[in-house]
Amino acid sequence: MSPSHFQALIARVTERVAQRPLDQDLADWLNAEYPADGPAFAELSDACRTGVKEGWLCDREAGGIRYGRIFKALPETHGFSVDVVSMSDIAGPHHVHPNGEIDLIMPVTQGATFDGHPAGWCVYGPGSAHRPTVANGSALILYLLPEGAIQFTKQDTAAA
Template sequence: MSAQEFQRLIAGVTGQLAGRPLDAALADWLNDTWPADSPTFHELANACRSGVAEGWLCNREAGGIRYGRIFKALPDTHGFSVDVVDMQDIAGPHHVHPHGEIDLIMPITEGATFDGHPAGWCVYGPGSAHRPTVANGEALVLYLLPQGAIEFTRA
């Protein structure tokens, strides 16, 4: 899996998300359309694991969290930036999502959760904020941010 192949894979997802409100209905749609046992979920998870192993994903580290923005918000990704983090039993830095955030949770350790969510999708609406937290082991989390917008805060 190359970064270009990964971008094409992500574009297949973001193309169906562009223009939709980031809300609970979108989270339900994502979990119904691409649940954790679906081929698309497995393809995305395998691509992320490959990218980490090959060194082009999660190629930075700070505070015990491996991370990396693989794509800025691009027309090819329908205006979403793409980040992947590798976290294990840790809370990350507090931040605000000016336009919302879509997360794909891919546990590495069986039973690992992200903000209390198991494997699957989680959506935060515009203006929401959190300290992203992985518990019960290790997980990869793919973040899709409309316009790449994120604001780190001290809260």
């Protein structure tokens, strides 16, 4: 596994979602097309775990959260930036998704959740906001942000 191979794996997904609205229908479609018990999910999860282990993913740490943007929004990723975050029983910084956010949830601890979602995909629409929260253990989260757009706020409480 290498960053370029990882980018190719991500591009297979971003190519298929690039022109779709970021909404619950997309989340349902992603969970049907790339289910948590399927081979594509396993391949993405294994790639993320390898990248973390090798140090080219989640290469920064702050406030108990390991994180890193591996790719800015690129033509090769169909205009999505790609971040991977490692969290354990913690809420991250509140932020707004101007263009939405697509999340791949990969529990490290069986039963770990992200914003209440189990292994799989969740999608936040344009203008949504939250404090990303992992509960019941540890998880890796892959974030796809259209145009790399994210706005961190100073809000201390969760928002949906």
